[in-house]
Amino acid sequence: MDTVSSLAMEIRRARKESGLTQGELADLAGVSERTIRALETATGNPSLRAVVSVLNVLGLKLGAGR
Template sequence: MDDFASLGAGIRSARKDAGLSQEDLAHLAGTSQRTIRAIETGTGNPSLKAVVAAANVLGLHVAVR
């Protein structure tokens, strides 16, 4: 669970650095603001597809080990 929390924190930080709101990122990633909030807070059960889409918008890469 720590890895998911770290991933969410990284996405949140990159989003803020890019000057995007959660709503902006959701639109660009093709998902909902609620899903972005769940990713960033490590709550709920967002799909891997949504996580990867959000990361890609921000120029981040998701590695699965």
């Protein structure tokens, strides 16, 4: 499994564990619900700012791989 797919699965898992809908997470992160769907399905090309905002809301961190 690639890094993008792993990140997508982790975002979805954390959102569900937090009891948030995609719409609620989008509101809290200041992004669109479409962006949340794209992140959770590893599709589209969301900005790094959007990714970081969503991760911050969920209490997750983005690490730099080698």
